[in-house]
Amino acid sequence: MNPFGGRFDSFAAKMRAKKIDMALLCDACDIYALSGAKCDAGVLAVLPSVRAKSVLYTDFRYIPEVNRLCPWLATGDISRLSGKKPFAARGAVKKRIGFDPGISHARFLSFEKAFPGAEMVDVSADIASARAVKTAGEIEKIKAAAALNDKIWGRVERRFRAGMTERDMARLLRREMVEFGDGEAFPTIVCIGANAAECHHVPDDTVWDGKEPVLVDMGVTLGGYCSDMTRCIKPARASAAYRKVYNAVLEANRLAAAAAKPGVTGRELDAVARRYLSKAGFGRAFGHSLGHGVGLEVHEPPYASRKSDWILEPGMTVTIEPGVYLEGNLGVRIEDLAVITDDGCEILSHSEK
Numbered sequence: 544m545n546p547f548g549g550r551f552d553s554f555a556a557k558m559r560a561k562k563i564d565m566a567l568l569c570d571a572c573d574i575y576a577l578s579g580a581k582c583d584a585g586v587l588a589v590l591p592s593v594r595a596k597s598v599l600y601t602d603f604r605y606i607p608e609v610n611r612l613c614p615w616l617a618t619g620d621i622s623r624l625s626g627k628k629p630f631a632a633r634g635a636v637k638k639r640i641g642f643d644p645g646i647s648h649a650r651f652l653s654f655e656k657a658f659p660g661a662e663m664v665d666v667s668a669d670i671a672s673a674r675a676v677k678t679a680g681e682i683e684k685i686k687a688a689a690a691l692n693d694k695i696w697g698r699v700e701r702r703f704r705a706g707m708t709e710r711d712m713a714r715l716l717r718r719e720m721v722e723f724g725d726g727e728a729f730p731t732i733v734c735i736g737a738n739a740a741e742c743h744h745v746p747d748d749t750v751w752d753g754k755e756p757v758l759v760d761m762g763v764t765l766g767g768y769c770s771d772m773t774r775c776i777k778p779a780r781a782s783a784a785y786r787k788v789y790n791a792v793l794e795a796n797r798l799a800a801a802a803a804k805p806g807v808t809g810r811e812l813d814a815v816a817r818r819y820l821s822k823a824g825f826g827r828a829f830g831h832s833l834g835h836g837v838g839l840e841v842h843e844p845p846y847a848s849r850k851s852d853w854i855l856e857p858g859m860t861v862t863i864e865p866g867v868y869l870e871g872n873l874g875v876r877i878e879d880l881a882v883i884t885d886d887g888c889e890i891l892s893h894s895e896k
């Protein structure tokens with residue numbers, strides 16, 4: 544049975560409403576989110592007609608698994624898609640073909656060729672909104688990944704010692720992520736002292752003197768789903784400047800978390816944190832957006848940014864990660880992962896701030 548059945552049906556209904564004759568999805572996460580089948584090499588042909596069976600084209604390695612997991616889908620050999628009449632067996636003339644953002648240029652051209660004169664319609668927004676609202680089962684998996692993130696951070700943070708490099712610290716975290724989970728959701732970021740002014744600093748051989756602040760941005764993958772969290776180790780005798788920035792970022796994080804609820808747009812949520820940091824004198828030092836959804840991918844819709852029109856709904860995840868970066872001096876980012884509930888949000892990151 545399709546674990547995301549409702550999502551597949553509502554996506555198909557959307558395609559019907561848009562008069563799409565066939566949506567061809569190539570992105571592995573899009574395919575997984577609609578079918579529950581993981582295949583790196585696949586094309587999911589969604590036939591919106593209620594009578595037609597949709598087809599998952601994949602290769603020999605995945606077909607038995609897809610047959611087992613998705614009896615409600617037909618399977619097809621993906622190599623046939625490079626043939627002369629790839630979709631011949633699917634009958635009727637197709638006038639409007641949907642495609643997702645995972646399509647390669649070569650594949651796009653081959654689809655155009657397979658359906659001469661058909662209109663190619665970008666359905667990225669439809670698949671993104673279908674994925675943005677998580678099912679109860681997905682939320683459980685994301686919660687488990689966030690809980691493991693907390694556990695690993697708790698275990699590793701206390702093992703940081705003066706003399707360790709950023710690389711050493713990242714390695715400790717990575718090891719635990721492999722030991723207890725399915726590895727890193729993205730390359731772990733560890734920044735000692737002024738390196739934290741670089742938002743996506745790559746851990747290097749900078750040595751910790753045990754007194755400088757340390758910023759760690761980490762995410763673990765568990766059961767296919769990601770977590771994402773940033774914490775800063777604030778030294779007992781942090782400079783007054785650091786303390787001021789830290790407290791401002793913490794308050795921006797708190798205000799945004801309190802404002803996250805259904806009906807609020809990504810832009811409005813971003814503005815809550817941005818307004819506060821601007822008033823505190825750090826507006827220009829908060830150069831990135833407030834947050835992003837987390838699920839099968841660590842960065843996915845919805846987005847909470849200055850340009851985002853996403854409207855938050857129950858079941859969406861979003862990170863709340865305001866930051867202030869003063870080049871050559873310091874950087875502070877505090878990131879929590881949240882899931883939108885019926886009347887607010889539940890914060891899934893419980894590590895101490």
Ligand code: ZN
Nearest residue numbers: 760771772878
């Ligand atoms: Zn992060």
Ligand code: ZN
Nearest residue numbers: 771862864878
């Ligand atoms: Zn993030």
